[in-house]
Amino acid sequence: MAQKKVEMAFVMSDTLNDAVNGTGNFNRKLDNINQIAALYPNYVQIVTSKSTGIKTITDLKGKRVATGAQNSGVEVASRTLLENVGITYGDIKVDYLGYAEAADALKAGKIDAAFLTSGIPNSSLMELQQSFDLQLVSIPADSVNQLAKDRPYFNAIDIPANTYGNSEAIPTAAIKNALVIRKDISEQDGYLLTKKFFESLLQLRTAHQAAQGISVTEAQKGLIAPLHPGAKKYYDEINAK
Secondary structure (H helix, E strand, O other): OOOOOOOEEEEEHHHHHHHHHOOOOOOOOOOOEEEEEEEEEEEEEEEEEHHHOOOEHHHHOOOEEEOOOOOOHHHHHHHHHHHHOOOOHHHOEEEOOOHHHHHHHHHHOOOOEEEEEEOOOOHHHHHHHOOOOEEEEEOOHHHHHHHHOOOOOEEEEEEOOOOOOOOOOEEEEEEEEEEEEEOOOOHHHHHHHHHHHHHOHHHHHHHOHHHHHOOHHHHOOOOOOOEOHHHHHHHHHHHHO
16 A cells, blocks of 8 residues: 655654754755744643752753653754753663653652653643642753754743642743645645644634644744745735735
């Protein structure tokens, strides 16, 4: 059976940047990628137990840390943020774990901290919070702002108070999700896909709280890959109204 081509996909902007520039985990540029929209921010949520005494990202040195599934967008961002504060993988004990596995490992005491980068709230953390002395770890805004000079897809942001029982807002980093499409899709099909996506926002917002951060205006900001001609046609229509 012939493999079906993927027409549209959600990716994190840091991974998309590596893909279109042939850097990081990509040994060549992927030229057949266009972007339709910049979406809601993925919050970098570093989680530990209150008993560890870990309060900020620099406290992770020498600890056992889950950085995300290997080569995933979460892991790429985790490694970049650690290196930005002078921590390499040689300075920590790395576990490559996804969301649910990381939450289970924290609860079992097998790791000291974990990166879970997603929209908020993260369902694995919501569940973990019920039976675990969850502590969010901060990433200072000045550190993120310094990183953003070279990697503008990173933004300083706060995890709001009471997201996971935290009494105060916690400074961290965010990376926007990107909605991408194959470059070889026709302008008309790209236009229809973009139009259908934005016309379906109400259902998306009902399905996931993070989709509240998607809007036509914000979707045109912070693009990483070239904008697909069909998406441009849609935005030109909207902007002209």
